[in-house]
Amino acid sequence: MESVGTIPRTVTLLDVAQEAGVSRSTASRVLSGATSISADARDRVEAAAARLGYRPNRAAQSLRTRRTRLVGLVLNNLVNASFHAIAEVLQQRLDDRGYQVILCVTGADEDREARYLEMLAEHQVDGVVVIGTGRNVALLERIVDEGIPVLSLIRCAPEAPGEAVLADDSDGAYLATEHLLDAGHRRIGYIGGPLEANSGRERFHGYAAALTSAGLQVVDDLVVRGPFLESFGEKALAALLDRDDAPTALYVANHEAAFGVLPELRERGVSVPDDVSLICHEDVSWFRYWQPAITVIDNGATELAELAANRVLAAIERGPGGTQSGRAMRVGARLVQRASVARPRA
Amino acid sequence: MESVGTIPRTVTLLDVAQEAGVSRSTASRVLSGATSISADARDRVEAAAARLGYRPNRAAQSLRTRRTRLVGLVLNNLVNASFHAIAEVLQQRLDDRGYQVILCVTGADEDREARYLEMLAEHQVDGVVVIGTGRNVALLERIVDEGIPVLSLIRCAPEAPGEAVLADDSDGAYLATEHLLDAGHRRIGYIGGPLEANSGRERFHGYAAALTSAGLQVVDDLVVRGPFLESFGEKALAALLDRDDAPTALYVANHEAAFGVLPELRERGVSVPDDVSLICHEDVSWFRYWQPAITVIDNGATELAELAANRVLAAIERGPGGTQSGRAMRVGARLVQRASVARPRA
DNA sequence: GCCTCTCTTGGAATCGATCCCATGAGACTT
DNA sequence: AAGTCTCATGGGATCGATTCCAAGAGAGGC
Numbered sequence: 001m002e003s004v005g006t007i008p009r010t011v012t013l014l015d016v017a018q019e020a021g022v023s024r025s026t027a028s029r030v031l032s033g034a035t036s037i038s039a040d041a042r043d044r045v046e047a048a049a050a051r052l053g054y055r056p057n058r059a060a061q062s063l064r065t066r067r068t069r070l071v072g073l074v075l076n077n078l079v080n081a082s083f084h085a086i087a088e089v090l091q092q093r094l095d096d097r098g099y100q101v102i103l104c105v106t107g108a109d110e111d112r113e114a115r116y117l118e119m120l121a122e123h124q125v126d127g128v129v130v131i132g133t134g135r136n137v138a139l140l141e142r143i144v145d146e147g148i149p150v151l152s153l154i155r156c157a158p159e160a161p162g163e164a165v166l167a168d169d170s171d172g173a174y175l176a177t178e179h180l181l182d183a184g185h186r187r188i189g190y191i192g193g194p195l196e197a198n199s200g201r202e203r204f205h206g207y208a209a210a211l212t213s214a215g216l217q218v219v220d221d222l223v224v225r226g227p228f229l230e231s232f233g234e235k236a237l238a239a240l241l242d243r244d245d246a247p248t249a250l251y252v253a254n255h256e257a258a259f260g261v262l263p264e265l266r267e268r269g270v271s272v273p274d275d276v277s278l279i280c281h282e283d284v285s286w287f288r289y290w291q292p293a294i295t296v297i298d299n300g301a302t303e304l305a306e307l308a309a310n311r312v313l314a315a316i317e318r319g320p321g322g323t324q325s326g327r328a329m330r331v332g333a334r335l336v337q338r339a340s341v342a343r344p345r346a
Numbered sequence: 347m348e349s350v351g352t353i354p355r356t357v358t359l360l361d362v363a364q365e366a367g368v369s370r371s372t373a374s375r376v377l378s379g380a381t382s383i384s385a386d387a388r389d390r391v392e393a394a395a396a397r398l399g400y401r402p403n404r405a406a407q408s409l410r411t412r413r414t415r416l417v418g419l420v421l422n423n424l425v426n427a428s429f430h431a432i433a434e435v436l437q438q439r440l441d442d443r444g445y446q447v448i449l450c451v452t453g454a455d456e457d458r459e460a461r462y463l464e465m466l467a468e469h470q471v472d473g474v475v476v477i478g479t480g481r482n483v484a485l486l487e488r489i490v491d492e493g494i495p496v497l498s499l500i501r502c503a504p505e506a507p508g509e510a511v512l513a514d515d516s517d518g519a520y521l522a523t524e525h526l527l528d529a530g531h532r533r534i535g536y537i538g539g540p541l542e543a544n545s546g547r548e549r550f551h552g553y554a555a556a557l558t559s560a561g562l563q564v565v566d567d568l569v570v571r572g573p574f575l576e577s578f579g580e581k582a583l584a585a586l587l588d589r590d591d592a593p594t595a596l597y598v599a600n601h602e603a604a605f606g607v608l609p610e611l612r613e614r615g616v617s618v619p620d621d622v623s624l625i626c627h628e629d630v631s632w633f634r635y636w637q638p639a640i641t642v643i644d645n646g647a648t649e650l651a652e653l654a655a656n657r658v659l660a661a662i663e664r665g666p667g668g669t670q671s672g673r674a675m676r677v678g679a680r681l682v683q684r685a686s687v688a689r690p691r692a
Numbered sequence: 693g694c695c696t697c698t699c700t701t702g703g704a705a706t707c708g709a710t711c712c713c714a715t716g717a718g719a720c721t722t
Numbered sequence: 723a724a725g726t727c728t729c730a731t732g733g734g735a736t737c738g739a740t741t742c743c744a745a746g747a748g749a750g751g752c
Contacts, residue, residue: 010492012708023732028710036730053488058469059414060708062405063737070469073449078430079631087433088424088451095450100465103419103449105437119446123404123416142399146356263635285425286632289609358738369702374740382700406738409707 011052020048031056062124071312072120074104074113075131075153080255082282082301083131086153089302090129093309099126099316110135117143127312129153134160134198149315149323153308155198156328163315164328165308167299169199169281172333173206176251176279176297179335181214184343185249185277190223191236191261192253192281200225203253203281222247226257233260241270248344249277255284262290273342283336293338300331307331357398366394377402408470417658418466420450420459421477421499426601428628428647429477432499435648436475439655445472445662456481463489473658475499480506480544495661495669499654501544502674509661510674511654513645515545515627518679519552522597522625522643525681527560530689531595531623536569537582537607538599538627546571549599549627568593572603579606587616594690595623601630608636619688629682639684646677653677 017027022041030037030045031054048054062068071094078084091101102125104116110133117139120128127149130140134157140150141161150162180188190207193200204225208218224239226232236257240247252258258280265272272278272292280287280296287294307329315322363373368387376383376391377400394400408414417440424430437447448471450462456479463485466474473495476486480503486496487507496508526534536553539546550571554564570585572578582603586593598604604626611618618624618638626633626642633640653675661669 010708013710014708024709025711025732025734026730029731032710036728038730041730055464055468057409057708059405059408060737061710063403063409063708063739064710066737068405070448078424078434084424084430084433087430087449091449091451100469101449102416103433103437103447104441105434118401122401123446259635266637284632286630286635289605289632291612291637356738359740360738370739371702371704371741372700375701378740382698384700387700403738406707407740409709409738410740412707 010057011054012057013054015052016045016048016054019052020044066124067126068124069099070102070123070125071099071316072102072104072116072123072125072128072130074106074116074120074128076108077105082299082304085301086131086305086308089305090309093306094313097309097313099313106133108133114139121146121148127151127316129308129312131155132157132160137161144323144325147320149312149318151308151312151315153304161325162323163311163325165304165311166328166330167199167304168330168332169202169299170206170209171330172281172297172299173203173251173253174210175206175333175335176281177207177210178214179295179337179341180249180251180277180279181210181216183249183277183341185247186216186344187219187222187245187247187249189240189247189250190225190253191233191240191250191257192225193228193257194225197228199254207251207253228254228256230256230260233257234264235260237261237264241268241276247276249341250279252278252280255280255282258282258284258287258294262294272340274345277342277344278340288338290340292340295338295340296336298334298336300334303331356403357400358403359400361398362391362394362400365398366390412470413472414470415445416448416469416471417445417662418448418450418462418469418471418474418476420452420462420466420474422454423451428645428650431647432477432651432654435651436655439652440659443655443659445659452479454479460485467492467494473497473662475654475658477501478503478506483507490669490671493666495658495664497654497658497661499650507671508669509657509671511650511657512674512676513545513650514676514678515548515645516552516555517676518627518643518645519549519597519599520556521552521679521681522627523553523556524560525641525683525687526595526597526623526625527556527562529595529623529687531593532562532690533565533568533591533593533595535586535593535596536571536599537579537586537596537603538571539574539603540571543574545600553597553599574600574602576602576606579603580610581606583607583610587614587622593622595687596625598624598626601626601628604628604630604633604640608640618686620691623688623690624686634684636686638686641684641686642682644680644682646680649677 013024013027017024026041027045030042073090075083078087094101106113113133114136121143129151131153132155134155137157137160144150144161152160152164154167156164156166192203195201211218224236252261270276280294283296283298287296359373360370363370372387373391376388419436421429424433440447452459459479460482467489475497477499478501480501483503483506490496490507498506498510500513502510502512538549541547557564570582598607616622626640629642629644633642
């Protein structure tokens with residue numbers, strides 16, 4: 001049945017009402033499940049709606065009710081790390097509660113982030129979850145002032161408005177370092193992001209704290225910090241291993257660096273964990289396939305996404321002005337023991 | 347500055363008009379870039395809009411213009427394979443043209459897919475891109491009949507309405523098999539999905555075609571088909587290698603199976619490519635880190651997403667009834683040579 | 693000086709829902 | 723039998739934009 005040229009006439013609530021022989025008001029009440037409806041009217045309207053294949057127009061609903069049941073998700077990318085896990089879980093949890101996700105990939109560009117935030121506000125989203133660059137605080141504040149709750153996920157600028165759901169980076173780093181200490185290591189190398197980055201700073205602090213608790217001091221020569229790049233991981237590894245007193249264990253604090261470290265270790269013929277033990281922060285699907293399977297700190301992407309969904313929905317349901325600023329919640333890290341850590345050689 | 351309790355009053359076009367001392371009509375014309383506006387009015391309206399921080403209400407615009415600039419993306423998951431690459435690229439390309447993406451993850455569940463499609467129609471999306479289950483053809487047809495273009499990506503049910511953008515699976519399989527043949531292999535094992543699956547069928551055909559062109563016949567014992575599961579890959583590998591006349595090369599037709607095959611090869615101490623050569627269909631980020639780096643068939647996720655974006659936008663801009671049914675476009679496969687293929691032992 | 697034509701502008705209808713308010717029909721009280 | 727109360731319903735305003743239509747202001751032709 002070809003339907004070339006037919007103008008698709010959409011079925012409106014008025015059509016349903018007429019078909020059912022009632023007014024728009026009554027039809028609306030039936031379909032939005034309100035009270036005070038006679039059984040007769042209910043049946044007739046429901047039958048009419050089904051018969052006509054009625055589908056409410058959300059744009060019209062939104063205009064009237066000021067709720068779109070749309071939530072913006074702003075993040076760096078979907079390729080790396082836990083971001084796509086977060087996007088998937090967040091979408092599921094929000095959908096369970098009747099909300100849909102508008103996906104915005106910023107590529108860590110603050111201008112693009114700003115454009116997306118403006119656009120989301122134009123679309124009248126009910127809330128925003130942002131894994132942000134941290135460089136649009138003023139804009140975020142404006143958005144919150146307009147009554148749209150904002151939830152910062154994973155990263156959070158100091159003065160950002162709204163709640164935050166964060167990974168417990170320093171705890172994770174502490175766990176990792178402690179695990180290496182427990183295995184008997186005393187010279188533990190650190191490869192991680194710059195101190196300017198939130199996660200870089202916190203993970204370094206966790207590392208340092210674990211050493212201190214064990215009565216050790218941070219040895220500057222064993223600490224290498226640099227950009228979140230594969231190539232940096234490679235160079236950092238070389239710098240650490242080419243020393244006379246090379247570390248017996250490594251804590252690699254982000255997966256970008258790990259992607260450089262792992263192939264380079266193999267390249268150099270360094271045996272893990274016989275020659276050197278290794279823990280990476282952030283689990284990546286294939287770390288368990290690696291030879292040896294990599295012991296990691298799992299920062300709980302799924303839990304982060306679930307908590308973020310719950311918190312942003314709570315803020316939405318609190319109604320306009322429902323944003324509570326300042327509170328941060330942290331999802332604890334978890335040590336996943338696999339096969340890349342052993343006792344140091346005697 | 348605490349703003350607890352302030353009712354956020356949104357700035358409307360009327361506010362801008364009053365501030366600028368013109369009518370709503372004129373303000374609207376200025377902001378939607380229409381013609382026939384005096385320079386004076388233009389300046390005043392633009393200044394007023396900027397001063398008040400005016401932001402158009404898209405719900406209201408959509409209601410009036412019947413365009414939301416929203417596109418639905420319906421897919422299986424974001425975790426596996428090329429799906430998150432597709433989601434990311436598609437989002438970018440659509441955003442470049444002023445469209446946003448509503449993300450819907452179905453988990454390959456046809457009921458959830460149906461719910462999402464209904465929901466997208468309610469949201470009045472301008473178009474839908476679906477990596478589908480293939481089991482909601484009737485619903486897709488209804489949606490197309492209502493004037494919403496649908497584009498099937500990667501998978502396409504036989505009678506699905508709208509255009510399709512597909513990977514050239516049989517070409518890719520042909521390329522893979524041919525590459526192994528060129529290296530001198532004659533006994534080439536096939537591990538892939540069931541014939542009922544589209545990709546399973548096409549990839550097997552490509553494999554068979556390459557053998558035939560080389561004057562060889564398909565040896566049933568060298569072909570193992572089964573579900574898209576890691577565990578299947580493992581079992582299939584065992585079945586092939588435990589034979590007397592084991593193959594000298596393997597074509598693994600999907601990444602799920604590959605995830606079983608690769609660790610199992612290592613487990614068994616089979617050396618790649620010395621003992622057996624290997625090509626996997628679908629590139630996965632870490633295949634290049636594997637030891638040896640895995641030669642793959644890249645099905646072109648980026649190109650698929652770009653083409654899909656272009657086609658769905660073209661259909662949208664063609665206007666209501668702009669859906670052209672039946673045309674499929676295929677993105678060619680590409681052989682990425684790495685280190686897992688060598689000549690067979692003499 | 694009058695008529696026509698173009699350019700710019702404002703008024704009002706419209707998109708498709710929701711929801712306040714008023715009204716009518718019954719049920720029940722006294 | 724009259725009055726009160728509740729329940730169900732319909733009318734109409736409203737959300738915030740776009741856009742058709744009519745009208746006013748000048749410019750220019752004759």
